[in-house]
Amino acid sequence: MTVRALARVNLAALERNCALLLRSSPRLCAVVKADAYGHGAVQCSRAVMAAGAASLAVATADELRELRAAGLTEPTILVLGALTRAELAQALADGAEVVAWTESFLDWVVGCGGGAVHVKLDTGMGRFGTRDGALADRLVQRIEGTAGLELGGVMTHLATADEPDHRFLEEQLERFAAWVGPLRERRPDLVAHAENSAALLNAGRTRFDMARCGVALYGLDPFGEDPGARGLEPVLELHSWVSALKPCAPGESAGYGRRFLASVPTELAVLPLGYADGVRRALSGKAEALIESTRHPLVGTISMDSLTVDLGLESGVAVGAAAVLIGSAGEQRITAEELARAADTINYEITCALSRRVPREHHRDGEPIAA
Ligand SMILES: *Cc1c(COP(=O)(O)O)cnc(C)c1O
Numbered sequence: 001m002t003v004r005a006l007a008r009v010n011l012a013a014l015e016r017n018c019a020l021l022l023r024s025s026p027r028l029c030a031v032v033k034a035d036a037y038g039h040g041a042v043q044c045s046r047a048v049m050a051a052g053a054a055s056l057a058v059a060t061a062d063e064l065r066e067l068r069a070a071g072l073t074e075p076t077i078l079v080l081g082a083l084t085r086a087e088l089a090q091a092l093a094d095g096a097e098v099v100a101w102t103e104s105f106l107d108w109v110v111g112c113g114g115g116a117v118h119v120k121l122d123t124g125m126g127r128f129g130t131r132d133g134a135l136a137d138r139l140v141q142r143i144e145g146t147a148g149l150e151l152g153g154v155m156t157h158l159a160t161a162d163e164p165d166h167r168f169l170e171e172q173l174e175r176f177a178a179w180v181g182p183l184r185e186r187r188p189d190l191v192a193h194a195e196n197s198a199a200l201l202n203a204g205r206t207r208f209d210m211a212r213c214g215v216a217l218y219g220l221d222p223f224g225e226d227p228g229a230r231g232l233e234p235v236l237e238l239h240s241w242v243s244a245l246k247p248c249a250p251g252e253s254a255g256y257g258r259r260f261l262a263s264v265p266t267e268l269a270v271l272p273l274g275y276a277d278g279v280r281r282a283l284s285g286k287a288e289a290l291i292e293s294t295r296h297p298l299v300g301t302i303s304m305d306s307l308t309v310d311l312g313l314e315s316g317v318a319v320g321a322a323a324v325l326i327g328s329a330g331e332q333r334i335t336a337e338e339l340a341r342a343a344d345t346i347n348y349e350i351t352c353a354l355s356r357r358v359p360r361e362h363h364r365d366g367e368p369i370a371a
Contacts, residue, residue: 001239001240001241001322003359004240004241004243004272004273005238005239005240005272005273005277005357005358005359006238006239006240006358006359006361007038007039007236007237007238007239007354007358007359007360007361008236008237008238008239008327008360008361008363009039009040009043009044009235009236009360009361009362009363010233010235010236010237010363010364010365010366011043011044011047011235011362011363011364011369012363012364012365013219013233013234013235013365014039014044014047014048014051014217014218014219014235015047015048015050015051016233017216017217017218017219017232017233017235018030018047018048018051018052018053018217019051019052020216020231020232021197021200021211021213021216021217022051022052022053024200024201024203024204024205024206024211025195025200025205025206025210025211025213027054027191027206027209027210027211028048028052028053028054028210028211028213029053029054029055029056029057029078029193029210029211029212029213030044030045030048030049030053030055030056030057030213030214030217031056031057031058031080031196031212031213031214031217032044032045032048032056032057032058032063032067032214033057033058033059033060033063033080033081033214034059034063034352035063035352036218037214037215037218037220037348037351037352038236038278038351038352038353038354039218039235039236039351039360040360040362041058041063041066041067042066042067042070042072043360043362043369044217044218045067045072045075046072048217049072049075054076054210055075055076055077055078055097055210056072056075056076056077056078057077057078057079057080057212057214058077058078058079058080059079059080059081060079060081060087061079061083061087061088061090061091061094061096062090063079064077064079064091064094064096065090065094068094068095073095076097076116076152077095077096077097078096078097078098078099078118078152079091079096079097079098079099080099080212081099081128082128083098085108088105088108088109088112089112092109092112092113092114092115093112096115097115097116097117097118097152097153098115098116098117098118099117099118099119099120099128099155100117100118100119100120100139100143101119101120101121101122101128101129101130101135101136101139102130102139103135103138103139103142106139106142106143106146106149109149110146110148110149113148114146114147114148114149114150115148115149115150116149116150116151116152117139117143117149117150117151117152118151118152118153118154118155119136119139119140119143119151119153119154119155120136120154120155120156120157121133121136121154121155121156121175121176121179122156123156123158123171123172123173123175123176124158124159124168124171124172124175125156125157125158125159125172126159127157128157129155129156129157133179136154136179137179137183140154140183151187151190152191153190153191153192153193153209153210154179154180154183154190154191154192154193155192155193155194155212156172156175156176156194157194157196158172158173158194158195158196158198158199159172160172161195161196161198161199161202161222162198162222162223162224166202169199169202172194173194173199173207176192176194176208177207177208180192180208190209191209191210192208192209192210193208193209193210193211193212194207194208194211195207195208195211195212195213196211196212196213196214196215196222197213197214197215197216197217197222198215198222198223199211200213200216201216201222201223201230215347215348216230216232217235218234218235218236218351219232219233219234219235219236220232220234220336220337220347220348220351221337221347224337224340224341224346224347225337226335226337227335227337234326234327234335234336236326236327236336236351236354237324237326237327237328238279238324238325238326238327238354238358239322239323239324239325239327240271240272240273240323240324240325241271241272241320241321241322241323242269242270242271242291242317242318242319242320242321242322242323243270243271243272243319244269244270244319245267245268245269245270245311245317245318245319246267246268246269246270246308247265247266247267248262248265248266248267248268249262249265250262250263250264250265253300254268254299254300254308255299255300255301255303255308256300256301256303257301259284259285259299259300259301260285260299260300260301260308260310265313266310266311266312266313267310267311267312267313267315267317268299268308268309268310268311269291269296269308269309269311269317269321269323270306270307270308270309271289271306271307271308271309271323271325272305272306273305273306273307273325273358274302274303274304274305274306274307275302275303275304276304276305276355276357277305277354277355277357277358278350278353278354278355278358279302279307279325280302280339280343280345280349280350280353281301281302282342282343282344282345283298283302283339283342283343284298284300284301284302285297285298285299285300285301286298286342286343287325287334287338287339287342287343288334289309289323289324289325289334290323290324290327290328290329290330290332290334291309291311291315291317291321291322291323291324292315292316292317292321292322292329293329293330293331293332294315294330294332295332295334296309296310296311296312296315297309297310309323325339326339326350335347336350336351
């Protein structure tokens, strides 16, 4: 290790995941919000565009600006989130496509000089979008009838695509299809999009014109299971190293609150990363790390900048040994899904939590990326 903590991001795996999804939806909007779910938005955006994605999506105007500033000036980029008027002005100046569900938002778009707009119907997510199909129709008509406004697409978002019971998912898809049908008759070029990763993997084929996928691109399973079972390859690994060893006699403790108290003689490894790096404190005492290709339990409280691992006696581990928090070593593998279960959360949150303090090293199947 040259640094205390490192996220290694395999762009070749990202491209293979992208190719897999393109088999189910020939038109793919790659969702790279939240720094590509912690994987590095600029590098991941370049890779998925080269791999055949039709467009990109981010959540905020600043995320769009970062991509444009890095030279991603060509791709169509949809800003999915709600925008203030100032954010809208910035996003449109940066060539965004934006999402609308009110007349007043369209007024703003016109006031900013126009742009491409996707009209969002709320078919059951209960967040953004309008539940009123007639209003959604009026918005589409106004966009079509206003110089400077362009209809980028029509969309909805699904609430339960990752759940085993598909009834509500089907209801949402039906509601969306019922609205889209007549629009499509009038506009054969319409781009309707609804599916996220879970919905696309569930159905195996898009019902509309485009799918918006994030999590599966990164080789994270939207159902929280083994990504390999669906042919997805995890893209990110989190590495660190054994920076100190601490023999521990019965009665000696480690960490804040003395949550680890040795009952038998043992040895602890101290790794120099913690919750400020994104190793969630909720994982204290609940997860494992791979050291010399062997699983060892995290013990004690995870600190801001360090954590402790119980090696037991005679592990043979020396200071300087490589440690893997997410990823594989030898026969062993720790997935973001495993950590998510331990922290009672979802894999999305595990990789999004990796902070700026952890450098990302992008590579292609182990080969450095040519600058
Ligand atoms: C984040 C997001 C997606 C991508 O969802 P995944 O589950 O990561 O595939 C799609 N659409 C919208 C509106 C989103 O906010």
